[in-house]
Amino acid sequence: MKMAKQSVVIVGGGVSGLCAGRHLLKYPHKYNVVIYEMASEIGGSWIYTDRIGTDENGCPVHTSMYANLRTNLAKESMAYPDFPFKENEASYLPREDVLNYINDYTDHFDVRKLVKTLHKVDKISRKDNKWSINVTNCKTNEKVESTCDIVIICNGHCSVPRKAKIEGMETFPGSQIHSHDYRKTAPYSEQTVLVVGAGPSGLDISCDLAKIAKQVYLRHHSKYISGNKFPDNLIQKPDVVRISDKKIIFKDDTEITVDSIIYCTGYNHEFLFLDDSCQITVDDNYVRPLYKQIINVNHPTMCFLGLQKYGPLFPLVDLQMRFYLSYLEQNFATTEEMTKDVEQFENSKKAAGTVKNHYHAIPAGLCEVYLEELVRLAKIEPIPTVMLRIHFHSAMSIMTDFMNFRKNVYKAIDGENFKLNGKVVEYKKPCPGIKC
Numbered sequence: 003m004k005m006a007k008q009s010v011v012i013v014g015g016g017v018s019g020l021c022a023g024r025h026l027l028k029y030p031h032k033y034n035v036v037i038y039e040m041a042s043e044i045g046g047s048w049i050y051t052d053r054i055g056t057d058e059n060g061c062p063v064h065t066s067m068y069a070n071l072r073t074n075l076a077k078e079s080m081a082y083p084d085f086p087f088k089e090n091e092a093s094y095l096p097r098e099d100v101l102n103y104i105n106d107y108t109d110h111f112d113v114r115k116l117v118k119t120l121h122k123v124d125k126i127s128r129k130d131n132k133w134s135i136n137v138t139n140c141k142t143n144e145k146v147e148s149t150c151d152i153v154i155i156c157n158g159h160c161s162v163p164r165k166a167k168i169e170g171m172e173t174f175p176g177s178q179i180h181s182h183d184y185r186k187t188a189p190y191s192e193q194t195v196l197v198v199g200a201g202p203s204g205l206d207i208s209c210d211l212a213k214i215a216k217q218v219y220l221r222h223h224s225k226y227i228s229g230n231k232f233p234d235n236l237i238q239k240p241d242v243v244r245i246s247d248k249k250i251i252f253k254d255d256t257e258i259t260v261d262s263i264i265y266c267t268g269y270n271h272e273f274l275f276l277d278d279s280c281q282i283t284v285d286d287n288y289v290r291p292l293y294k295q296i297i298n299v300n301h302p303t304m305c306f307l308g309l310q311k312y313g314p315l316f317p318l319v320d321l322q323m324r325f326y327l328s329y330l331e332q333n334f335a336t337t338e339e340m341t342k343d344v345e346q347f348e349n350s351k352k353a354a355g356t357v358k359n360h361y362h363a364i365p366a367g368l369c370e371v372y373l374e375e376l377v378r379l380a381k382i383e384p385i386p387t388v389m390l391r392i393h394f395h396s397a398m399s400i401m402t403d404f405m406n407f408r409k410n411v412y413k414a415i416d417g418e419n420f421k422l423n424g425k426v427v428e429y430k431k432p433c434p435g436i437k438c
Contacts, residue, residue: 023113077093
């Protein structure tokens with residue numbers, strides 16, 4: 003007897019959602035798939051627009067992309083494993099090249115036919131052993147409710163700003179924005195600017211601004227970047243104690259006056275469209291209860307892709323999706339086993355003194371262990387070792403030589419080894435905790 007196809011809804015048409023669709027298309031006899039994307043095009047965080055706040059249809063602007071962005075990871079480590087970037091001497095690419103790559107991937111695997119752009123998922127709830135999906139057409143405002151068997155959450159984690167909390171910030175009379183709304187340098191010409199936060203975006207935006215601003219102050223407490231050589235008009239500062247009008251007072255008792263502040267303080271996981279019946283909670287960016295940070299323990303027909311910080315996103319979500327498909331086929335963990343695994347995961351984080359905001363972080367050391375566990379359980383092909391080695395090598399370069407790391411050119415020799423600027427690299431394991 004012919005089995006009925008299962009219906010699948012994917013929320014988000016970015017890096018993760020398109021990858022999920024690509025792998026589901028390998029089983030056309032098993033799954034009917036739709037990808038709902040709120041924007042007018044695919045690409046997620048890699049779409050660029052001058053708009054901030056809301057788009058022309060009144061929907062929230064998802065992307066945090068800025069005009070001058072170039073990748074901070076080598077393309078050799080940020081591709082989907084079965085679809086390399088086009089041959090290009092440079093390893094670090096402008097944002098347009100990555101968006102073109104995503105579109106090429108989508109067309110190569112015929113994923114575009116699954117995508118419904120300008121469709122916003124308003125609510126997902128559990129009803130009668132099915133998922134109820136409420137969707138609004140952003141252009142016509144038509145609202146539709148449907149049901150499906152499987153839901154894959156791929157709405158990204160770089161769209162909801164994690165807001166800074168600094169005493170007196172409400173008294174500041176100048177421009178204060180989160181990096182989510184940063185687009186171009188022009189508004190900061192000849193200004194004195196404070197950038198709060200020195201993750202990849204904070205470093206990048208600070209150096210971008212230094213080309214046109216009178217003075218840039220970079221507030222951070224990172225031991226990794228303090229030894230970097232930056233432009234002369236970019237000065238590193240410790241934590242801000244308080245703000246008083248245009249005056250910034252730092253932990254070392256120094257004071258400066260600035261015209262604008264940009265907060266590069268990260269992002270929050272947010273799933274406002276998930277009804278309580280989904281039984282998913284978010285506590286300080288920790289999403290639970292998820293087996294292997296992917297599968298909803300209470301309802302395993304729901305999964306989340308790409309929640310992790312610091313991992314190699316493109317190959318990571320490819321592996322996670324293959325892991326989930328294997329679970330759907332093999333059902334290799336019971337509810338009890340998944341619940342116990344989540345408890346062990348949380349206990350290990352507590353014992354290590356990890357704050358919940360970093361529970362989903364997989365820096366060097368943790369990343370390899372996590373990926374190997376997925377491969378072992380699902381019996382699937384691992385990410386090529388050379389991709390991970392290039393990933394962590396390039397991540398270390400960000401911290402140690404920020405002004406020059408994008409000049410590096412990587413080339414994979416085989417499945418394990420690579421060349422850097424034409425020379426074979428004797429690979430050394432990165433220090434535990436190196437992020438990207």
